[in-house]
Every structure is written in C-alpha cells, then in structure tokens.
Amino acid sequence: AEEEIARMLTGAEGFSSPQLSILMSYARTAIKNEIIHSDLPEKDLISNDYLLGYFPKKMITKFKDFILKHQLRREIISTCIANDVVNRMGCIFINNLAENTGIKVQEAVNIYIVVNHLYDLNSLWQKIDELDGKIDVNSYLQIVRNVQKFIGRVSFWLVKNLGKLSFVELDDVTKFKDAIETLGQNLTDVLDEHLLKVYSHGSTSLVELNINKDLAKKVADLCVLAYALDIISIAEQTSLPILDAGKIYFELKSLLRFDLIRTIAIKMKSRSSYWDRSLVNDLLDDLSNYHHKLAVKVIKATDNPEDKVQTWACNDKDYIERYNSFLDEMVASKLDLSKLIFIIRRIKVLAS
DSSP, X not given: OHHHHHHHHHTTOOOOHHHHHHHHHHHHHHHHHHHHTSSGGGOHHHIIIIIHHHSOHHHHHHHHHHHHTOTTHHHHHHHXXXXXXXXXXXXXXXXXXXXXXXOOHHHHHHHHHHHHHHTTHHHHHHHHHTTTTTSOHHHHHHHHHHHHHHHHHHHHHHXXXXXXXXXXXXXXXXXXXXXXXXXXXTHHHHSOHHHHHHHHHHHXXXXXXXXXXXXXXXXXXXXXXXTHHHXXXXXXXXXXXXXXXXXXXXXXXXXXXXXXXXXXXXXXXXXXXXHHHHHHHHHHHHHHHHHHHHHHHHHHHOSOSSSHHHHHHHHTHHHHHHHHHHHHHHHHTOOOHHHHHHHHHHHHHXXX
C-alpha cells in the first residue's frame, strides 16, 4: 500500500525478505510475458543457451533435435531468461534500462544477453556461485555487486552507442568478443603506469577476500573491460589496431583524470534527488562521448604511430594546464553539480 511505502521512506527502512520475494516474483512474471510475445525465443543465440541449458546433459546428447522442437520451447526459454536476469541483476535492472533509454523490455533483455555473451559472463558467474558459503558473505556480495555494476554500465553504453559499432545484427557478436578477449589478454600492455597501479591494487584486494588469483583477475579485469566496446569503436573508426587504440584511450583517461571526475560524480548521485541523479547520468554520458571524440581527434592529429597523446598534449599544453588547475581547485572546494557541469564543458572544448 502507498501508506506502507510512505512509512518505510520516512523511516529509511528497506524491504523485508518476504516483500522482496514478492517483488522478484512479479518482476519475473512481467519480464517473461514480454519475452514470450517477442521474437527473442526464436533466436539461435538464445535458444542454444537457455533451452538446451534447461535439460540434463544426457538428454541433450540423445535428444537435442527433439528438444529444439519442443512444443513448449518458447515458454521454457522465456521462463529461464526471466529467472536468469532477475536472479543475477535484481528486480529493477531491466525496468531501469528500458525506462532510462526508451527501449522496450524485450530489447533490454536482449542487451543483457548480448553483454553476457560478449564477456563470457556465464562462466564467470558459475565460478562466483561456487564461492557461496566458502567466503565471508560481505566479500561474496562485494564481488557480485562488482559484476552487476559492470553489466549495468556496459548495457547502458551499448544501448546509447550501438550505432558506433558495426553490428549487422545485435546477436552478431563473434568479432567483438574476439576483440574484447584480445584486449583482456593484453591489459598490462595497454594501461599506462598510473592505471596499471590501480588495476594491480584492485586485483590484490580481491585476492585478499580469499578467492583464487584467476577469479580475482577476471573480476578486476571488468573495471578495464568496461571500456572495451568504446575502444573497439575507436579502432574501427580510425583503422588503428585495437591495442594501439586502447593505449591512447587510457593515456588520455589518466592525463585528464577522468576517473577522478567519475568517482566524485558517482558519490554525488548517492545523496541527490531523482532529477539530480538523472542529470549526473547525462553528464557522465557526455564525459564518455567527449573521451571517445578526443581519442579519435588525437589519433587523427598526427601520422606518427608513437607518442600521439604526448604530441597532442604539447600542442594544447596551456589549455591542459589550465584545465588541471581548474579541476584541482574544484575538487579542493568540494565538487557540486554546477561545478561538474563546468568541468564537462572544459572537456568538451578539448574534444572539439
């Protein structure tokens, strides 16, 4: 009831376990109904994962062709997808993605599935599930939350920037998956000294949670691979090898301290109204767009394959120094929404 919700808001109370169970049940039903009336269950990418994954392996070995023609295949696939997305991401993720980007629920679900395929997250989730009961519950939840944040960030990026990538079909993910794997295997080569320290610290912190180094690395990689699709887009746009594009992208990120801006902006969101949070989200989108444009600008500014960022920085030395001084001043005096807008405008000038 509205009175109950008002009381909970006033007392800063969360939902009880039974209330959350009901919400999750309603979310599953709503998402399932959207999927079953869409073309999602007919896609090979989805049926191979969810329909075949529903049955025991021995049955698949003997009766695969019959299973793929199962008369309840649409219902099974829709139920499995709804359970998967709600169990992994909670009951509001799909609604938030659809509401904040203007896409349909089934399109939001498709984006979630594509992100899982691009980054091979199903195998990562499996390894995380194996930790349940073996490590401290807060450590377990921290790892889960890291993956959830990653999926959310990449999903929103993909919806808003799909046109930057040469997808023929949204499910045509193979070449992008290969590019992401290439980037993931060479992170220590593409990260500059500052970001490499941050990355190494993140990986070490995860190992301290009593998980194995391989899993810690995979989770730590996500913080960097969140930018992979943008880097792929830049590489395509400039005909530059992906690792070279990645180096330039991350050099600019460190030089202009985009991480600092993003961290402060995210902290601002936690204590802001709905409309202020929406504005911060838009400003962070602008930051990503200007980062992309700036990387393309720097790459095209000189034919010299080496030291492109340094060459550009020397040419714009005075403005960059003023920008960094301004950023220091803003951070020292406590960054607020108006100052954040001003900083993003300064970055826009650099990218133009």
